Amino acid sequence: MGHILATQLFNAGHELTIFNRGITQDELPAPIKRLRGDRTVKEQVKAALDGLEFDVVVDMVLYTGEEAENIIDVLKGRVGHYVFVSTGQVYLVREGLERPFSEETYEGRLMPPPKPNTYGYEEWNYGFHKRQAEDALASAWSKNGFPYTSLRMPMVNGEREPFNRLYGYMLRIKDGGPILVPETPQHPLRHVYADDVAQAILAVIKTGPGKGRAYNISQDETVPLPEFVAMVGEFMGYEPPQMIEVKRSLLVANGFLPDCSPFSDRWMSELANERSKAELGMHYTPLRTYLERIVRHYEANPPQRPASYKRRNAERNLILQP
16 A cells, blocks of 8 residues: 555655655665654654655554654644544444444444453554544644544555455465354455555545545445455356354464454454545445456465465364364
8 A cells, every 4th residue: 555655656756755664675766765763762753854844744654642642743833734544443442333434433432441462452452542543633633733634444455465365365265165254243344445545645635635534445335255255256267165154262262363264353344435435536446346456466476375374274174073
């Protein structure tokens, strides 16, 4: 997503600066200016950005309220528009919400945190701290006019998705299945294509709407997991794979989740997108269109098989146990 956005901005003639730790080498054009530092350390952020002014800042790695307070302090008076890439998980820590989640339902009571040192706690913690970041930005807008916009994302699918989740389903379709999925919950999927996320950010940058506002960025279609996986199989030339429901606790105990079915995660948001279409003019790529693009990409550029796939036989053997 960041690579797509940076490339499009550079090709459009914008002067571009990227700030990160520089640990992973990027494939972006050499003329793009690089600044180095750890954004979780305010002193390093301040030193890197000292004296600089920006028309727009797009922040893809802001995770906590403290980090938000720090960047607000560093950039106040020196940025025309600050675009925060947030998450639909800010809704998942709310109590009593019905899917799909809309921006109007953000405010309200939060659920208590799950038991510490559990997967659920880690996911709750992520959503909770993203909310704190959003709240800090909203407060700065209200008090001092800090010009932020928050873009909330569900699961982002794309050709450069770092965890290759979709590719894991492709491997299991290709080997003849079955695909093991937890019995509950079986939330329908409403993801978004990475190119559409980049287009949403570009819409905010180019026209400048939405300061002090939050927007859900999400595809139009909502589909059950079996239909989603069947589409992937269709584009690969395979019949829909067999999907077998197994107790979630059993899959967890054997270490098969999330790898056997990452899109069965409890902590996966489902977002209404009407506000983004009305106010940002968004038009979302149809699900079938972008799924076929991603499948073709993986067929032409197969990534290394994930280490978790080495336990594929153990997955199959689980359902054969008496």
